[in-house]
Amino acid sequence: MKAAPHFSDKTANSNSLRLAIAGLGTVGCGVIKLLQEQASSLTDRTGKQLVVTAVSARDRTKDRQIDLSSFRWYDNPVELASDETIDCVLELIGGAEGPARDLVEASLKAGKAVITANKALIALHGKELAQLSKTHNAPLYYEASVAGAIPAVKIVREGLAGDIIKTIGGILNGTCNYILTTMEETGQSFEAVLKEAQEKGFAEAEPSTDIDGWDTAHKLAILANIAFKPLQFDSLTVEGIRSITASDLGFARKLGYKVKLLGMARQHQDGSIEAWVRPCLVPEKAKLAQVDNVFNALTWEGNYSGPMTISGRGAGEGPTASAVLADIIDYAQGMRLPLWGRIVEQEETAARSVASLKSAFYVRLLVDDTPGVMADISAVLRDQGISVHLIAQHEFKLEQVYLTVITHPVANSHITDAAARLRELNSVHGAPLIVTIESLC
Amino acid sequence: MKAAPHFSDKTANSNSLRLAIAGLGTVGCGVIKLLQEQASSLTDRTGKQLVVTAVSARDRTKDRQIDLSSFRWYDNPVELASDETIDCVLELIGGAEGPARDLVEASLKAGKAVITANKALIALHGKELAQLSKTHNAPLYYEASVAGAIPAVKIVREGLAGDIIKTIGGILNGTCNYILTTMEETGQSFEAVLKEAQEKGFAEAEPSTDIDGWDTAHKLAILANIAFKPLQFDSLTVEGIRSITASDLGFARKLGYKVKLLGMARQHQDGSIEAWVRPCLVPEKAKLAQVDNVFNALTWEGNYSGPMTISGRGAGEGPTASAVLADIIDYAQGMRLPLWGRIVEQEETAARSVASLKSAFYVRLLVDDTPGVMADISAVLRDQGISVHLIAQHEFKLEQVYLTVITHPVANSHITDAAARLRELNSVHGAPLIVTIESLC
CATH class of the missing domain: 3.30.70.260 (ACT domain)
Structure with missing residues (x-):
């Protein structure tokens, strides 16, 4: 068994891995359910028992339809980092700052493995987190942070590791894709469809992160950091879908296009990287044009591997929980990779204008x-x-x-x-x- | 760094990994080129130098457009297994029996890591190879054996490891897909298009493995073994595309379908697995219907992750070489997984009729x-x-x-x-x- 140079492992000889879950929203509860349902299959895979021992959330009394009585409860998630009986912390709180960031940093500093679904945190603070992970021999997993069920991080960081990626990106926000699809199908206005999406739970009450492109930008930055080199997040050009009208969708369709909110990154001959989020007209025959509603899709082209496209569910309890589970299994199977997949790190650079x-x-x-x-x-x-x-x-x-x-x-x-x-x-x-x-x- | 229980590692402290390549066809030569071109990037990723030290092929004098003078030459590939200076053997000879099988078995027995692109070998002898790999602490990688550039093995064995897969399969043979696409587009007969494909190098002189469905069956069996449980290869139902006429493609199109050679596997409620290869009518709106020519596609549905589809190049020097490189990097980064992804193995069972x-x-x-x-x-x-x-x-x-x-x-x-x-x-x-x-x- 080979060790990636900068990780050592305290749990190599243990047959049980003790997990703590911070954040008991739909994803956190979904992970608990999936771990229970799949317990014997997970032990078959990994040779280990994967046991949740502690949880933390804001409200202890809320009915979450799952029995939490066997888990130690923490009111303050950051205290999970100093619990010596925990091997791996799952941060499912969300947000680039506050308790999510504090917990992840404290856990890495304590040498604990961390699994997160937090795209904003990884996109904005990846540089510092990569350093903490390396310094404290604490692996950090974030498959669920990009494109939900689609194993995007694994594909790019491992599956394409032997190739030179030229372009990568796609449809990375299900809310925007649902709104654009519905506007095109019904002819309703952006405002009307947004309101409907909020009522159905497909859009947040405060929708700006999604519809102004920031969520897509977080995911794109993560993909570009893995595929090319670390980018300064604030150098990305980010534009959302507020300016698109139902008329535009109709005009585009007549011209042979569909409108999609894309995040795309490309490496140019001179080594510079373009990376932007904006609504785009996409030829209706293109694979991405056929990805509608809440579905996400990732497309890329490698010098050797050629073009590829993958589509699937980009959010929701099941898809996100299954991505978190994949990270838990990677952790249990001994997968230890540097944050962006490279032991020798590159300096952060600005995306080109x-x-x-x-x-x-x-x-x-x-x-x-x-x-x-x-x-x-x-x-x-x-x-x-x-x-x-x-x-x-x-x-x-x-x-x-x-x-x-x-x-x-x-x-x-x-x-x-x-x-x-x-x-x-x-x-x-x-x-x-x-x-x-x-x-x- | 955690060890998966049944592998130990002799190369953990070495900064150089010594590779041997058996088989210098387009893929073998492509791997050598890619290793040379990407040398510094690969060292950045893995912290190790990846060095080809020995090669073996049938004809030493053939002009392959690459300089082989720095590699030790072996006329007999099986001798690579006993070369103490080799850490990892790349088997790119092909064929389920003969030198390919002998080399892989001997290398595993010698405790060497093995990387192969050989779908027939893995599909037909997976059970024995899994045992050898386990007994001799020798990891076996086979990403390039399924769907070329598409990281199919990685997606199923790792990315979906936390989910319960219900269905998996797709278009797994580029030759058949090219023939069906061309027949539909031109109205030419199967025989005429096959002849043309042979002239263009898209089909073998002896085309039976492709057009009678065996190549698809090998890949499907590998996917089903990972996704569900090991299947007896000879229990699969396998039918090729010889009976499909250009008229059928036209009739199907009028009815709203396209014809694709599919390999599909499904788990039923009672735990039984269906697994078959046959030409199918696919609704023209389905993602697989839009995958034409030499492209491959894989589709699956998980209980939690939902439906996903990925398409890309399924064969050729670049796509296959990039998949082999991904395996080399996994090996160098310390990834050690049991052949089918489960430490506790299940008995081989027959696919249901x-x-x-x-x-x-x-x-x-x-x-x-x-x-x-x-x-x-x-x-x-x-x-x-x-x-x-x-x-x-x-x-x-x-x-x-x-x-x-x-x-x-x-x-x-x-x-x-x-x-x-x-x-x-x-x-x-x-x-x-x-x-x-x-x-x-």
């Missing part, structure tokens, strides 16, 4: 329905060096129409400059909407 | 174009208790037409009995073609 990135664009404008408008708009685009693939007019109301433009590939900065110029035209109402056309791998 | 499995079926018959034929056929189906969803007639030639029938779900044995009865009718020419309709997960 999107301004210089070239792609085709979809531009949607509300304009007066008068002669000469198309000529004015075409002139602005020409003056910015933007070559037009297609302009289409769509009825709106008596004296105004929507214009949609598909450009040939052009630098992002040119299209934003052009949008500013277009906005100044008297015949153009409001800000033009600019959406990247992403041809994927 | 397909006779009792229920599904809808596609039946295609060549019949006389005379009054009463449809009534005769309907009567036979009725007498066998087969409920018909749809019968369609397709022009063929002056006095004969094709009939296609889509049934409601019925046991396989009923449909084969009905086919035998139909064949006896004077108005039916030749054997009816029976194809399962697979609604997937």
Whole structure:
């Protein structure tokens, strides 16, 4: 049995692994249920008994439909870190700061293994956590933090480890994908569908983390850190789906596209990394275009392995709990990897600005329905060096129409400059909407 | 660092891992190239130097476009097993018997780690190899044996380890998928497309392993052994694509289906496992229906994780070499798992017979174009208790037409009995073609 150089193991000779669970929401309770249901199968796999010995949550009295009486209860989750009878702490509280961060840091410092589903924590504090993990010989697992049931971290950190990844990303937020799918299918407004999603429990009461792209950005940053090198999180360009209308979804469909909130990262020839989250037009034949509702999908291309796409459930009790279980099993089977998969770490770098990135664009404008408008708009685009693939007019109301433009590939900065110029035209109402056309791998 | 109980490690303290490669075809040469190109990245990942020290192939003089002068040459691959300076043997010869099997067995007996891309070997001799691996503390890796670049073994053995898998399978043979796709797109016959595929190098000169379903069966057996429990390989039902005509592909398309060679395995409530390879009609909206040409895809459904599908390149130098590299890295990082992922092994069992499995079926018959034929056929189906969803007639030639029938779900044995009865009718020419309709997960 080989040791990865920077981990030692205190539990190698024990036949029982003692787990503590902090956070008893749907995922935490799902993990307890799954551990109980699968107990004998897990022992068959690992040769060990996996036993929950302690739990922590805010409210001890809440009815969670599971019997907690055999677990030690902690009101303060951080105290789990100093309980000598615990081998591995499962942090299922959430949030990049506060008790989640305190618990993970304290547990690693105490030399305990940590398993977390906390994407914000890993994306924002990965650098410090990688260092703590290394210094204290304490492995940190985070499969459940990216794309729910899809074994995204394992695929990228292990399955693709022998290849040179060129591009990676995908549909990483089920709430946004559900909203976009429903808007397209029903023609309802963003606001109406969001409200419905909140009522159904598919969206949070405070939806900004999801719909403004931050949740996707956390997951994308984690994937890019593994696939390429550690990125400064605040260097990512992040844009959500609030500006997309049901009309845009209809126009895009007529043009052969679907609209998806994508997080994508690419390594360029000069070693720089692009990494951004934004709504994109995706060709309707693309694999990602066929991933709808709450489903997530990850796509990538390797120099040797070629293109691959995986789709599955990105959230929810069962999918997330099964990812946490996979981490528990990896831990029990002796898998010990550095946080980003490399023993020799690289410095954090900034993602390159999107301004210089070239792609085709979809531009949607509300304009007066008068002669000469198309000529004015075409002139602005020409003056910015933007070559037009297609302009289409769509009825709106008596004296105004929507214009949609598909450009040939052009630098992002040119299209934003052009949008500013277009906005100044008297015949153009409001800000033009600019959406990247992403041809994927 | 935890040791999985039944492996010890001789190389834990070495900073260099010495690899031997047996078989210098496209994959073997691809692995050498990738190891050289990625040398510094691999050392960053693993903290170790991964060095090829010895090679073996049939013909030493063949020009392989790579410099072999720094490697020790062995005419007899089995001698690699007794070379004390080798830590890990890569078996890339192929074949379930002969030198490949001899080398893998001898290497395991010598306590060496083994990495193989040999699906036939693992599928047919997995039981013995698992035992040798355990007895001699010698890990055996086989990621490249299933679905090329797709990290199928890793996903199932590790990523889904915490879940209860209900169904797993997919499109596991690129040659068959290429042939079916091309037949559908061009309307050419099976024979013509096979010949063209052979000329392009997409099919072997002796194509039976691919087109009669055996290659798919090897991969399916491996997946089922990991996902459920070890199966007796000869209990699988295996049928290839020779009987599918371009007309069938056209008829299926009109009915909203595509034809794919699938290998699928399912666990039933009573614990029995169905596992079969056969051409199937797949709904055109299904994810697998959109996987064409040489691409492979794997789909599964877990009790907790839900449905997932992954597609990618299933063969070729780059995809297969990248999978071998992932195994080398797992080995270097200290990953040691039992062959099927369970320390407590289960007995080999037989897959259940397909006779009792229920599904809808596609039946295609060549019949006389005379009054009463449809009534005769309907009567036979009725007498066998087969409920018909749809019968369609397709022009063929002056006095004969094709009939296609889509049934409601019925046991396989009923449909084969009905086919035998139909064949006896004077108005039916030749054997009816029976194809399962697979609604997937």
